[in-house]
Amino acid sequence: MEGDLQRRLGRNLRSLRRARGLSQEAFADMLHIHRTYMGGLERGERNITLKTVERLASGLEVDPAELLADHRPTGPF
Numbered sequence: 001m002e003g004d005l006q007r008r009l010g011r012n013l014r015s016l017r018r019a020r021g022l023s024q025e026a027f028a029d030m031l032h033i034h035r036t037y038m039g040g041l042e043r044g045e046r047n048i049t050l051k052t053v054e055r056l057a058s059g060l061e062v063d064p065a066e067l068l069a070d071h072r073p074t075g076p077f
Contacts, residue, residue, distance in 0.1 A: 005068065007044030009053070012067045014042040016060045031059050 017027050028038035040046045041056075050064075057064040 003044060006047060008070060009048075009067050010042045010044035012069065012071065013056060013060075015071075016062060016066070017042075020060065027059065031055060 017024065022030070024038050024042065025035045028035040037046070041048065053064050053067055057067055060067075
């Protein structure tokens with residue numbers, strides 16, 4: 001479905017940021033971007049470039065592919 005990858009990136013971004021104990025505002029400041037832009041990213045509302053994916057991943061010290069990975073459980077539940 002359209003926008004699924006954006007929402008997945010947002011979920012992963014939020015999860016990784018929180019796991020590092022960073023507030024949305026602190027992480028945005030660290031990357032020199034506005035906090036409202038960061039909120040849009042985490043909500044899957046922004047269509048970003050690969051360069052931005054790399055920048056986010058670098059700030060979180062993860063491989064860029066980690067931001068795009070599907071971490072939802074699969075199988076019959």
